[in-house]
Amino acid sequence: MAQISLTFPDGASRDYPKGVTPMEVAASISNSLAKKAISAHVDDAHWDLQWPIEVDAKIALNTLKDEVPALELIRHDLAHIMARAVQEIWPGVKVTIGPVIANGWYYDFDRTEPFTPEDLGAIEKKMKEIINKREPVTTEIWERDRAIAHYQATNEPYKVELIEAIPGDEPLRMYWHGHWQDLCRGPHLQNTGQVPADAFKLMNVAGAYWRGDSNRAMLQRIYAVAFQNKEQLKKHLFMLEEAAKRDHRKLGREMNLFHMQEEAPGQVFWHPNGWSIYTELQDYIRRKQRAGGYQEVNTPQVVDRKLWEQSGHWEKFQESMFIVEVDESRTEDGDNAQNFDERSNDPKHTRINALKPMNCPCHVQIFNQGLKSYRDLPLRMAEFGSCARYEPSGALHGIMRVRGFTQDDGHIFCREDQIEEETAIYIDFLSSIYSDLGFHEFKVKFSDRPEKRAGTDETWDKAEAALLSATRAAGIEPELNPGEGAFYGPKLEFVLTDAIGRDWQCGTHQVDFVLPDRLGADYIGEDGNKHTPVMLHRACLGSFERFIGILIEEHAGKLPFWLAPRQVIVASIVSDADPFVHEIVAALKAKGVRAEADIRNEKINYKVREHSVGKVPVLLAIGQREVEDRTVSVRRLGEKQTKTETLDQIVATLATDAHPPDLRRSADL
């Protein structure tokens, strides 16, 4: 019989008959290893213990202690076990797919009745029964036709469709968990008993479209988490609870930053505290943009459909626009006003406008005023542009995904050969802002040409190369999103992560070959002829709303001092201290510190608790001693220790702390 040579991680090698399985290899080493083994790595491929090895290879056997393969297999086997449990409880439920995801897995089912939270409990219980049966996991290779016939016979249309979508004619792998059968490429554990029965939890049910296509059936997806042991599961659940405490919607309420209400879904009512963050941030960006060579502009909110038709938004973006009909025959006569509904049906007098969903067309209008020379390029135009988009109701999320928002928008009009340099300048600009705001880690995604696009391949080649080379020059290797670029040009996206790990696109930098041409932008080149500029759409924060949401979650509400809406509370311990409290507040305010007095008839314990919960970074407590010595007792948020300082000292310190990062830097110079 032919022999093959297998090399172990320690470098030793042994000969085995060709077609030996990792299980047999494990058994040749020791009985206990054969029992503990869960899978192998054969030449770095994750290998089922039952799969034969046909050629010389490196081999490493995995046990439950090997985290990466263990988690992969535990979660994957649990997905099968869950599907089996569901079909045992409710025969006739159709199975689809159930991949492993971060922290666990999900499985999509087709069932008429919705799964209830009680159902999840029943499924979990059944899963534990299955695990405790310790039934073997077995596998076989089937011919395609046999597999299709099997799933037709068992009325599993989704499986049939899956098989039909698998390219080629190669045979397919089947797995059995006990008697329960599923199509699966593997690998799997030896038996169901290798799954820790107390380290998983079914989390929730949600709808999900079959194959991610909103035109197809809506299935029921059960999400679950699983780990190597109970402690890790507990730790994960605890982390989720902690993350929920950072939720910007909850903190926004607790810190009295903003609210939203039914009458204006997806739009923010900023309260004084929240607006303080907003304006502080806006002032900061405004200073940065001025320093970065941008000219700030402002453009109209309500714009005639003619412009949107010209820009292409009317055709491509209409269903996301708020459209406003204005009856121009209206007079100021009160009686007429009551007939608005009737008269607005009269097309003769109705003019159709849209709230701007983007600022770019308006910026081109400004560019188009007066003749532009190549000497004017690159021309960097910025606007804190308030936009309205009719986002699908299901997409709304706190202040992170809204229908009314303000972008720190900017458009750079330049020549094609300036794209790379402008991109480099932008990345540098954005990095400096993110670092000032405490975000040192962010993902960068690069989206290249989509199938349907404007512009020549040559132009795309140049633009893509320019974006990539500028990004790499900044030491960033972007993630590639193939084919995800806009039809008008490639783009870079800068992504930040919220408290529970959801990604949010904030910064963006997009090349646009189309819009300047559509809207008739041009400049006179060195050659004396007219040329169309390239337009770069860019934002750093993205929208103030989303960015502030991220900022709140990132800091769990404990914003950096310069951004904190209430920076200092000066709290009296005895009412005799009230005059000194007012004096301190006045001294701080004179230095630009946001300070407030708290001279309520409450104990200091009460005040400390309340302002700690309210995330005020500094509390100055004033009692009899402080009044006599003209000192303050300083308590910083999160610190138990207090410190006594003189009034002059603390005012000087806090006045410095209150400087935004850019001004602090220039003050140091």
Added chain:
RNA sequence: GCUGCUGUAGCUCAGAGGUAGAGCACUCCCUUGGUAAGGGAGAGGUCGAGAGUUCAAUUCUCUCCAGCAGCACCA
């Protein structure tokens, strides 16, 4: 937009076919207290909106609105 769930006092939540309750917050009184909730009293709700069933609906049914989770979307 789709699937499921939810909507009761400012907030967090309980409740039942006969028009409602707790804790915190709020107001007033007592308390002048030294670093995460001192004590007492009081006020506060068209039970998301509309329609239907019923002698009677906040409770049951339907429609709509909004929110939550996920999917789709994010030009």
